[in-house]
Amino acid sequence: MQTTTTLPAPSAPRARAFSFAWLGVVPFFLFAILFLILPSGILLIGSVQNARGEFTLENFGGLFQESIANSYILSLQLSVTTAVVGGIFGFLLAYAAILGGLPRSVRTTLLTFSGVASNFAGVPLAFAFIATLGRLGFVTVLLKDLLGFDLNQTGFSVFGFLSLTLTYIYFQFPLMVLIIAPALDGLKKEWREAAENLGASAWQYWRIVAFPVLLPSILGTMILLFSNAFGAVATAYALTGGNFPLATILIFRQIRGEVLGNPGLGYAVAVGMVIIMGGSLAIYYFLQRKTERWLKQ
Amino acid sequence: MSFLELNNVRKTFGQTDAVRAFNLQVERGEFVSFLGPSGCGKTTTLRMIAGFELPTSGAIVINGDDVTYKPPQKRNTGMVFQSYALFPNMTVGDNIGFGLKIAGEPKSAIQKRVDEMLAIIKMEKFGARYPYQLSGGQQQRVALARAIAIRPQVLLLDEPLSALDAKIRVSLRQEIRAIQQKLGITTIYVTHDQEEALSLSDRVVVMNDGRIEQVGTPFEIYNFPTTEFAAQFVGTLNTIQATVRDAARGALIVANQEITTSQKLDGLRNGDAHSIAIRPERVSFAADGKKPNVLNVRIENITFLGSIVRVQVSAGENIFYMDTFNNPFLSLPKIGDHAEVTFSKEAVLVLKNK
């Protein structure tokens, strides 16, 4: 009883300081609740309910049935491949343009192109690759006419995994360029000079100083690329006509009522994706914090 | 032969001469400052010694070894940068031990040297910290330790204190000097701050526009500047327009009053206009006794600067300053008053006209 009577004392000045300032953010929070939190929440609720609306965890057990697990695995394969390949390619490009001794105009051009390409996605991107790598695509015909190499004979299909990988990389590596460029700019000239002054060769500087400094940024950006690919659907849908069983396409067809049949299972697939996306974002933030601390001056 | 020699070192960037015909001999264990305004070539010269820039012509010799075209890695110099340039991904200890690790020294030897260095910079407890956990002053001390850990032949400091607060600047510069003297390490120190250069150095090289203006001890540079630039750049200087009255006797006219200088008025004829210079602290109010140089002046302004009081006076067209030490019982004239000021013959510097 004693403690409860003494409690209000310290909070009294806070109560007086209470203002109506929070009213200014009401529209934002209202929006967030109605159009972000509620939709996400409803997926979560749906995922732990059965057809009769009772609580259950069975839906999550259903994720391990073969077709669904395979969708996740396929999505993970595609996302990891495009994140790693696109990430490395984008990094090398940015490195060449920024630190490779090229004229400054190259860097500007590359960043502009990357801005466009990273925003050129979805349906039109899929069409561009069909026009390029399809049966009568530009590159397919070019290879055949010039080199006598028939892409169609190799088992390559513009609607397959390799083609989808190449298509995703088209927006993945420019994104890497855009995000990693500031990190490369953050490498101070003085670090190289200090290392040289202390006897380090160019390779030693790169191995002991520059690469470790960049590594969290590189990994962090690759994780962003991963989630970027993992959540994508329009490109894959338009390219393959919905016949490529990625997790997102599974959900696409579930919403249309074409697959699964069990609504709770559909929500569970969605929640599983949210967990993977959230987890990767958390890792990204951890890595981001590390570099920010290093490079703050 | 001196320990560090720069012989006729020149550096041009495109059309501009950054450094022209730079000649300097530095003895083993000497502390030499390059002092000058930004763009005077002091940092470029330092970077040529470190090997980050190659001279357009000339030679740089360290301890009898011509290093002019050697890469930075092969010079065994220790460099401290204005921006600290600590490696952000390494602890303080790893930063200090970096050069030794590159040189392939055994772990135990590195650890021993790192501990020694941490003791020298009085940061024994900071070995495991990261640079971002340190203040600017601490980071610069670590950078200093990193540079001297490799036992360099020459220590090079490029404006190491300019990014720091005024108070830390003063204490750290004393620390740098103490460490340098303790280790007897040959040091080149680049700065635009005359107070730093004067207080730290055995010798000061005053530079302007890629050229050496004057080389000398701080005492010489301050008291006997040989060029107008050196005189103007170091300390406060009053420039006064005078007319030569009697070149042989060293007599000049300032605002219709005669003054004399102990310096020679070579090559000047009677009646020539010529500027002379006097440091504010050499001017004082004239007591009753007659002194050689007395000027009748009007008090224009009085500024309180703490330990000194700066009085602005005018004599005819000339306006100049005089400094008096502050004390609570000081009685100062009022603005608009007339007063007599005096200075010795030796205080009157005759500058080479450009």
Added chain:
Amino acid sequence: MKKFPIWSWLMILLGFTYFLLPLIGTLDFSLRILKDQLSLDAYVNVLNAVRFQNTFTYSFTMALWTIVACTLLVAPTAYWVHLKLPHLRPVIEFITLLTFVVPAILLVFGLIRIYSRPPLSLMESEIGSDFLLVMGYVSLALPYMYRAVDNGLRAIDVRTLTEAAQSLGAGWRIILFSVIFPNLRAALLSGAFLTFATVIGEFTIATFLARPAFGPYMANLGQTRPYESTALTIISLALTWASIGMIQLLGRGAQGQLVGTR
């Protein structure tokens, strides 16, 4: 005496090949609707198609509404948080990040579940569906719009500017519209162009809300009219170029969208 950076040039060459090859391929394909000759017929066909005109106008209008709604939602909130509620900043940032975690396909999944049935059956009416579409797009645009404005606010000293305006007798309306927003113009405009580039061809949300939008039309056309759909690809690419070009002109540097409408 620097050596020629051959590896860097090779890398750049490879990069630009990757950039340009699909574009050249698309352009080439779009011109080949007539056998054995190049023509602009595919473009003519598509530009004259009534459904193209209708869906494009619709998406364009929705993009404008999205920009207006997003600006009105983000700019005052970010300003207010900077000025009065700085401790809320992490919360707001977290919310803007939710859209990374919940990509378009999952967002629309949830939206349908809530708004297709009582008590909030927005999808019953056309206007309600349009509203829902715009709100979905605002969610997509939220992270980079917020970041643009937040960076803009950080660059100017909001508190001092506001206090200076107040001490000169300005009211809130004048402070917002004559002092703060003009200083954020570049940030808001670059956010607006990026939003436009994202939303104009958006497919997923528009499909599930059954809106007559440009994205679903394009996807549909791809099934039946390959040349016309390729011409549309070139047109939407030109729009992306224009948007990014405007952002560059504003001096904001190129930005990439994440987990938007891919």
